[in-house]
Amino acid sequence: MASxxxxxxxxxxxxxxxxxxxxxxxxxxDEFCVRQKASSYPIxxxxxxxxxxxxxxxxxxxxxxxxxxxxxxxxxxxxTPVFYEVKRRMKDxxxxxxxxxxxxxxxxxLSGHLPEREHLASPNKASDMKAIHNxxxxxxxxxxxxxxxxAYDREAYVNDxxxxxxxxxxRNVRVEPDPxxxxxxxxxxxxxxxxGLVILELKFTNRFPDWYRDLLRAFHVPLMSxxxxxEGSTLHFCRDLPEPDKVRNILL
Numbered sequence: 001m002a003s004x005x006x007x008x009x010x011x012x013x014x015x016x017x018x019x020x021x022x023x024x025x026x027x028x029x030d031e032f033c034v035r036q037k038a039s040s041y042p043i044x045x046x047x048x049x050x051x052x053x054x055x056x057x058x059x060x061x062x063x064x065x066x067x068x069x070x071x072x073x074x075x076x077x078x079x080t081p082v083f084y085e086v087k088r089r090m091k092d093x094x095x096x097x098x099x100x101x102x103x104x105x106x107x108x109x110l111s112g113h114l115p116e117r118e119h120l121a122s123p124n125k126a127s128d129m130k131a132i133h134n135x136x137x138x139x140x141x142x143x144x145x146x147x148x149x150x151a152y153d154r155e156a157y158v159n160d161x162x163x164x165x166x167x168x169x170x171r172n173v174r175v176e177p178d179p180x181x182x183x184x185x186x187x188x189x190x191x192x193x194x195x196g197l198v199i200l201e202l203k204f205t206n207r208f209p210d211w212y213r214d215l216l217r218a219f220h221v222p223l224m225s226x227x228x229x230x231e232g233s234t235l236h237f238c239r240d241l242p243e244p245d246k247v248r249n250i251l252l
Contacts, residue, residue, distance in 0.1 A: 004094045005208070008226035009200040011219075016169050016198040019219055020155070023167050026211050027157035040155040040171070044185050046071040046178055047229045048110075048144040055142065059230045064091050068229065069135060069144055071106070076185050078103045081121035084135045097131035109136050110146065110181050148236075149178035150228050151187060152199075165209060170199040175232035193232045201226075 011019070032041045048069040049055045058066040067088040074080065081100035088095040100121030101109065108115045114136055117123045138144070152173040159165050174190035200221070202212050225231075 004096070004203055004205055005092060006094050007202045007212075007223055009202075009221045010224060010226055011198050011200055011221055013171075013196055013198055015219055015221070016200065019200065019215060019221075020169065022215050022218065023157050026159075026209075027165060027167060028160045030156035030158050033154075033156055038153070040153040040169075042074060042151065042185065043154050043170075044073050044149065044151045045229075046146055046181055046183060047148045047150060048139060049147045050142045050144050053147075053233075055144070056230055056233060059225075059227050060234075062225075065089065067138065069139055069142075070229075071110070071181070071183065072098075073183060073185075082106045082183055084109055084132055086131065086135050086138060097127075097134055099128040099131040099135065101132070106183060107181065109139070112136060112140055146179050146181040147177065148175055148229060148233050149182075149187060149190075150175050150232055151185070151190070152194075152228065164205050165212075166201075166203040168201045168203070170201070170228070173199065173228055173232060175228075175236050177236070191232070191236045193228070193235050199226050199228070 029039060033039045035041075047055075048071075055066070055068055059068075065088075067086055070085050070087065071082055072085055073082040081102050084099050084101060086097045101115055102119055102121055105115050105119035108119065109132060114132060117129065120128055120132070122128050150173070152170045155169040155171070157167045171194065173193040174187060175193060176187050176190045202215075204212070
């Protein structure tokens, strides 16, 4: 289980472009972004929650020890796996467990059944089997079900010798309910959550680098909560209110 720290900021596009130039002095474009024309790759996540949305409210209420259950995927290609993830926050530390499951068997965990070892993308990794056990246990304990499909485009930068520092710019965040767990990249009636804004995430292990501090001072961006699942869900359910922008201003 990897431990990381994450700091999130919501910024206008023109500030994001300037900050990107700063970041490029320290980090390299992620290998998955290099392959893409727009230097970003799509991310899709299906979030699970209980019928009373207890995981959602844990985040909204700022509970220090909380977790999210999600299924992450990047494409509809049947040869690519989907990834079951438990993302925990223990005070300020982020802990993530992740297990890839082959397409064709991806619905097993959502039905409360553990996949066979040969159904896993990396069947010989003990950590993967532990991760999928934990996912199913937490899902059943909370009676969590598929709730919300969250999608966005990620532009990511990493250091070229290890993964100690990682900076991401997330754009075009969309959400829509998906109780059927289609696990498809196609969205029928998505709600655009960001509308020109960019979610910046500064990630690091062990120590906060000096140049992160210089970056934040140079652009005067305030730290804030930016849970795509929670804020996207709130905005989606408020979309039919007379003045949904007021809700957006409160959240962002």
